[in-house]
Amino acid sequence: MTKYLGLYVRIIRVDSYLFNGWLVWTECSIKMFSILVIFTIFSCSMAENNCNEYNVGLDVNNLNQVIPDSAFSASSQATYGYRAARGRLNTIYERSSDKKGGWMATNTDTNPWINVDLQADMEVAGVITQGRQCGNNWVTEFRVEYKKSDCSSYHTINETFIGNTDRNTEVRNNFPTLITARNIRIHPEKWYGNAASLRFEVIGCRE
Numbered sequence: 735m736t737k738y739l740g741l742y743v744r745i746i747r748v749d750s751y752l753f754n755g756w757l758v759w760t761e762c763s764i765k766m767f768s769i770l771v772i773f774t775i776f777s778c779s780m781a782e783n784n785c786n787e788y789n790v791g792l793d794v795n796n797l798n799q800v801i802p803d804s805a806f807s808a809s810s811q812a813t814y815g816y817r818a819a820r821g822r823l824n825t826i827y828e829r830s831s832d833k834k835g836g837w838m839a840t841n842t843d844t845n846p847w848i849n850v851d852l853q854a855d856m857e858v859a860g861v862i863t864q865g866r867q868c869g870n871n872w873v874t875e876f877r878v879e880y881k882k883s884d885c886s887s888y889h890t891i892n893e894t895f896i897g898n899t900d901r902n903t904e905v906r907n908n909f910p911t912l913i914t915a916r917n918i919r920i921h922p923e924k925w926y927g928n929a930a931s932l933r934f935e936v937i938g939c940r941e
Contacts (some may be wrong), residue, residue: 790937792822792934806850812838818849819837822935839922858915864904870927875895882914
């Protein structure tokens, strides 16, 4: 939910007249026009999200984890151990061939993506990302797409987000505005290492 600061200005009479076919404003009317413009710009810039943010349940450390492994999908996986469900924030390598420290695409995947189905439409404010815990692979730039339950196609957020510079630091990116989505899809555009790899969480928003 977005609220705007309301500003009210009492309108006063201002004078203008025609001079050789041109509309001329007096100094008073020019000042009043400037005030109205400034107030309008100020009120629009004060928009803020009136909600309580929370992690929706991807993080392995989240006790209220509600998103099942089956909700994750990806364009590709380097091996089964790097499957999409390993892309949860704070996933760690468990010294098992099928439990690596993050999702990783194949090194031949030129248009990689990872997707999560949030199980229902919800308000989303942004995402948190990490690199691969068990190796030097991380995404440095990415785009985000999303869709609602009743939509067949994805919408793209018109911004390129800056990602990670190491394996484990959490980097948060807020969206320009709140979105309503059931599916969130991250498209890595640039990455460090031989293949795109990441872990992530989705930031929800409750009133």
